[in-house]
Amino acid sequence: MTDLAVKTRPQRAPREGGPSSGRRWLLPVMLTLISLIWLFPLLLALVNSFRDYAYTAKNGYISWGGFTLDNYTNAWAAGDFGLHFMNSVIITVPAVILTLFLSCCVAFVVARFSFKFNLALLGFFLAANLLPPQALLIPVYRMFRAIEVPLWVSDSGTLLNSFVGLILVNMAFQIGFCAFVLSNYMKALPRELYESAVIDGASVTRQFFQITLPLCRPAIAALAVLQVTWIYNEFFWATVLLQQGDKFPVTSSINNLRGQFFTDNNLVAAGSVIIAVPTLVIFFVLQRHFVAGLTLGATKG
Template sequence: MTDITVDTPRAKARRAPREGGPSSGRRWVMPVVLTVISLIWLFPILLAVVNSFRDYAYTAKYGYVSWGGFTIDNYKNAWQQADFGIHFWNSLIITVPAVLLTLFLSCCVAFVVARFSYRFNLALLGFFLAANLLPPQALLIPVYRMFRAITVPLWVSDSGTLLNSFAGLILVNVAFQTGFCAFVLSNYMKALPRELYESAVIDGAGVLRQFFTITLPLCRPALAALAVLQTTWIYNEFFWATVLLQQGDKFPVTSSLNNLRGQFFTDNNLVAAGSMIVAIPTLIIFFVLQRHFVAGLTLGATKG
């Protein structure tokens, strides 16, 4: 004789998993910790934004952690003293070609590493990645002497060498950034279905056609994410610009912030205003490409 159990509402309630438990009371810990860390991280930036709109005399009297003395004169004075107009143009001349050339060369290297298998496959990728393993300060003297010895036409550089030229600064940025981009793109390309390339070979597509019509369109999310990162890194680059450029009218916008510092006195509110002006282009690029940037990071994380 079999027992027949009837599922009453009370019985279902007893069998249902109970919410809560030992860990339910700690669910609020992680959001609170992340909020506190975010506020600590954002506090210097918010303090710089607030003080960039404040008069230096007021902050000198009442301190930086105070409220009042607001003005927009810092932005006007910073734009005039740092001559941001010409330096923004210099940064554009340096950043755009460097980013485009870096991404194109990285795609070429990554395609060869991911698409073809041979003995020195990983060695080639490691060779391009080696530039990112050394601090730039360790290569200062060799790079400086090399650029001083390489002669170029006068229309490229007034000095006749790669020193004090936009071309030299573009080349050094490309050399240091290509390895990282090639490493990221090679891992992304390895996850692409090989059936696509096999079908392309059957249809008579050569290597160049496979590269331009199959690989590059499928790598757009990863390229967008790298474009945002590379634009930010190259635009904010300060070390090589200071070393390789010798004329003030060729400095990028980050190096022009030195014009806001006095010999015996520095108006920190003026420097904060100049820093906010310098940060505007990168913020615009990030928010414009935010969707592609997040998509590229997410897809890159799920690829094998």
């Protein structure tokens, strides 16, 4: 009788909560606060880029009013953004395309072929990312000054003051990282695909262009977004290797917005927003591929 009563006794619903239930709201609140703190300077710069300098000088930057669009027109004219945007395109587009293509070649060799110096080759390409650019400033500058090129490549007759030199140095510092990421990505591809391709008579070149590159499209798109952002925003090597102001990339336009005796911070903020727009557009256009490239394989065992 007792056993029957125990079996027929209605089961209680599990209690919600517990010792940790009161702290469930803590993590979302902390993440929200951290996000707001991180976004506050960016939002403040964005708002003040639409405000008049005289108004903010009188009422402070944390105030409301004095909105105008003159900062953007003045920044575009004073910074000569049209010329410098074109310079950034000339530098960024070839550097990104060549970096990704050469990285795919290196990664394919490392991932698909086994030989004695397999990992050493990858480490050699990755070594450029282990040294700070400042440590290589003098050797790279002297090397580029000693390498002679035709005058149609550079007015100086060397790699200094040329777009080619800046493209090469950006490629040298980015190929290692991209090859490392792509090699790990390619190693996860099924070997059965390549075995079937070999049986069908596909050459190594055909395997690379018709099998590997299409399957690596998400990873390549994710790296393309990162590379465009890094090379487009690069300022150090442009300052060192370029000697003429009409060849500087768009990031140098900010210097043209600074006065000798005072700086209109609202004008600088407007110029910064103008510079940031292309990278934001590229990110939102490739956002789906970027997220897919970062999360692919995250759920595999």
